[in-house]
Amino acid sequence: MKKKGIKNRVTPWEVKGSVNYDKLVKEFGVERINEDLLNRIKKHTKELHFMLRRNIFFAHRDLHWLLDEYEKGNKFFLYTGCGPSGPIHLGHIGTWMFTKWLQETFDVELWFQFTDDEKFLFKKQSLEEIQQWMHENMLDVIALGFNPKKTHFIINTKHAHLLYPIAIRIAKKITFSMVKASFGLREDSNIGQLFYTSMQAAPAVLPSVLKNKNIPCLIPHAIDQDPHFRLTRDILPKLGYYKPASIQNMFLPPLTGVSGKMSSSENNGIFTTDTKEEVKNKINKYAFSGGQPTLEEHKLKGGDPEIDVSFQYLRMLLEEEDEKLNKIYENYKSGKLSTGELKKYTIEKINVFLEKHQKEREKAKKKIDDFVYKG
Amino acid sequence: MKKKGIKNRVTPWEVKGSVNYDKLVKEFGVERINEDLLNRIKKHTKELHFMLRRNIFFAHRDLHWLLDEYEKGNKFFLYTGCGPSGPIHLGHIGTWMFTKWLQETFDVELWFQFTDDEKFLFKKQSLEEIQQWMHENMLDVIALGFNPKKTHFIINTKHAHLLYPIAIRIAKKITFSMVKASFGLREDSNIGQLFYTSMQAAPAVLPSVLKNKNIPCLIPHAIDQDPHFRLTRDILPKLGYYKPASIQNMFLPPLTGVSGKMSSSENNGIFTTDTKEEVKNKINKYAFSGGQPTLEEHKLKGGDPEIDVSFQYLRMLLEEEDEKLNKIYENYKSGKLSTGELKKYTIEKINVFLEKHQKEREKAKKKIDDFVYKG
Numbered sequence: 001m002k003k004k005g006i007k008n009r010v011t012p013w014e015v016k017g018s019v020n021y022d023k024l025v026k027e028f029g030v031e032r033i034n035e036d037l038l039n040r041i042k043k044h045t046k047e048l049h050f051m052l053r054r055n056i057f058f059a060h061r062d063l064h065w066l067l068d069e070y071e072k073g074n075k076f077f078l079y080t081g082c083g084p085s086g087p088i089h090l091g092h093i094g095t096w097m098f099t100k101w102l103q104e105t106f107d108v109e110l111w112f113q114f115t116d117d118e119k120f121l122f123k124k125q126s127l128e129e130i131q132q133w134m135h136e137n138m139l140d141v142i143a144l145g146f147n148p149k150k151t152h153f154i155i156n157t158k159h160a161h162l163l164y165p166i167a168i169r170i171a172k173k174i175t176f177s178m179v180k181a182s183f184g185l186r187e188d189s190n191i192g193q194l195f196y197t198s199m200q201a202a203p204a205v206l207p208s209v210l211k212n213k214n215i216p217c218l219i220p221h222a223i224d225q226d227p228h229f230r231l232t233r234d235i236l237p238k239l240g241y242y243k244p245a246s247i248q249n250m251f252l253p254p255l256t257g258v259s260g261k262m263s264s265s266e267n268n269g270i271f272t273t274d275t276k277e278e279v280k281n282k283i284n285k286y287a288f289s290g291g292q293p294t295l296e297e298h299k300l301k302g303g304d305p306e307i308d309v310s311f312q313y314l315r316m317l318l319e320e321e322d323e324k325l326n327k328i329y330e331n332y333k334s335g336k337l338s339t340g341e342l343k344k345y346t347i348e349k350i351n352v353f354l355e356k357h358q359k360e361r362e363k364a365k366k367k368i369d370d371f372v373y374k375g
Numbered sequence: 376m377k378k379k380g381i382k383n384r385v386t387p388w389e390v391k392g393s394v395n396y397d398k399l400v401k402e403f404g405v406e407r408i409n410e411d412l413l414n415r416i417k418k419h420t421k422e423l424h425f426m427l428r429r430n431i432f433f434a435h436r437d438l439h440w441l442l443d444e445y446e447k448g449n450k451f452f453l454y455t456g457c458g459p460s461g462p463i464h465l466g467h468i469g470t471w472m473f474t475k476w477l478q479e480t481f482d483v484e485l486w487f488q489f490t491d492d493e494k495f496l497f498k499k500q501s502l503e504e505i506q507q508w509m510h511e512n513m514l515d516v517i518a519l520g521f522n523p524k525k526t527h528f529i530i531n532t533k534h535a536h537l538l539y540p541i542a543i544r545i546a547k548k549i550t551f552s553m554v555k556a557s558f559g560l561r562e563d564s565n566i567g568q569l570f571y572t573s574m575q576a577a578p579a580v581l582p583s584v585l586k587n588k589n590i591p592c593l594i595p596h597a598i599d600q601d602p603h604f605r606l607t608r609d610i611l612p613k614l615g616y617y618k619p620a621s622i623q624n625m626f627l628p629p630l631t632g633v634s635g636k637m638s639s640s641e642n643n644g645i646f647t648t649d650t651k652e653e654v655k656n657k658i659n660k661y662a663f664s665g666g667q668p669t670l671e672e673h674k675l676k677g678g679d680p681e682i683d684v685s686f687q688y689l690r691m692l693l694e695e696e697d698e699k700l701n702k703i704y705e706n707y708k709s710g711k712l713s714t715g716e717l718k719k720y721t722i723e724k725i726n727v728f729l730e731k732h733q734k735e736r737e738k739a740k741k742k743i744d745d746f747v748y749k750g
Binding site: 117120121127156157158159160161163164165167168169171172173174175176177178179180185186187188189190191192194195197198 | 534535536538546548555566572
């Protein structure tokens, strides 16, 4: 999958270089979320989630259509997922926090797919190792507080009797040439990789198949997964189903700076199982700073919050209150707030979040059975 | 899959032209079954099945190894299957009759795969239509008298939760280039077709996976399926499993003459649901004759049993007694037996077989549940 010499690259398996979201919007053909759409969402949700207010969820496909249906009483379901191959980091959490908000606000079902097959097929890890990570990752999803009565975990291997019969209907309409064009797959790609996208497409219609009626679907996901769902959207109407709507978020940056994305395999982020000390150490030592080399210079010239990773973590994930965030922004920019102080605040916010999360994660160990779909 | 201008072609999805078995043996790399091997088999079975005596099952892979293991007390299991897309014809029956003999003689388990996914992915038929045929085809398999306690039907869609986790381990070791070379698949092949061979490979290790120990496998199959199992044999040792052994039969010829194979989609054979009248009509009207144009000429010059389709049905499927068959051969060759008489005898043999088969087929309607694997 890797091509040398390409600096900016966004595929479901690789995000490299600084991400130009305007270019992605154009390339992928998604639509920017604008004021009109935000106002329309607000009619239903009263408040707007800060990730909408701040354009972290910045693009969509067919959200207007989805709301048309919703307003007619045709409720949608949510579909998102996780490719388990390592520990969960803060970059995963944002998409799921927002998904939980959607579930609560619209009172809808969530189908949550664990793509153990994908990670096995695309990585040099055994299925056993992947499935151990899957177990760990489930704890993180449950810890976020999803409603077990309305949330169904689907595991690609375990639930293949549900997914595979749908996947082959989708696969019959996708050729090698198409997955070559969409994902950069090649003649030396393994045949599981070639087939895989049809397994990721299947949950977008699984509830419709199970209930034997056409149900609208909304997929919240990080923008790198869009090639899968773009293809899915082309195929499903040919099988008599709605095109799934989708809503895309930007990547939480890695500690090293505001390009690429936080990634377990590159070990460049904060894991949900990190201790308070580890968090402190990672932020202090590695979080790229937009501040000046010396405190004096910083006081004089001010810092750049746009490229400051700590500030971005606050903006994208941890500081829900706009007023507080704006104050931090201004103070950092003016030089009133030092890098040390910004990092200290960020460390506190992360650790407050993780303390609660880790407690819930412990409790989740007894809850997995309530979430794994029975059927 | 179809290439124009190629007259002789044997792939899992197409058998065209007169089949040169010597060439196939060389091309596919299977071994001829020789006297030595027959004698070794006979030590265990006492009698040799007429399909072995007559070289209808003519080739194998690793049968000596399989018997080594058997003699050490390491019992094998049988794996064969059916791609359901139309009615069962006499060409299918031979492989399964022989498989039943193996099951009884060696007292072993049989895993019988119904590849509904394959037929859906390679044919212009809906999954619903395929699955209706599958139901019909199951009746034919059961009617042959397999032991329900030792026979497990595996349906690729229904049992995907068992097969898919194995299939992806196999798929990870197979590239597009390999399925292009092995099956002639192309850039415009659908991704389900590309993945499919790994689903056909999976039952060769399913019992080993379920019982968590390495169990030898013997696959009786028509020679056209060999490309699947050749690939399977390359991969399984890399996953820590035995290479499956296999035993290959020749094709029962279509009514039209001794080239190609009997095929449901080409409607060139005798179906198990044909009435006595239909059988009579098909043989009399269409069965290619090795006789002379006139009865007088026939009496003078004699017929050619080698190219006579009726005679081949007797030899390959219906006339178990060598003495009777030899007499028919001699009399037909000398001209003593006319084409009309040969056809009459063949019609009788088919109709005796079908009368019993159709009765058992009716009873089978209540037995399907006993055969479909539960797990």
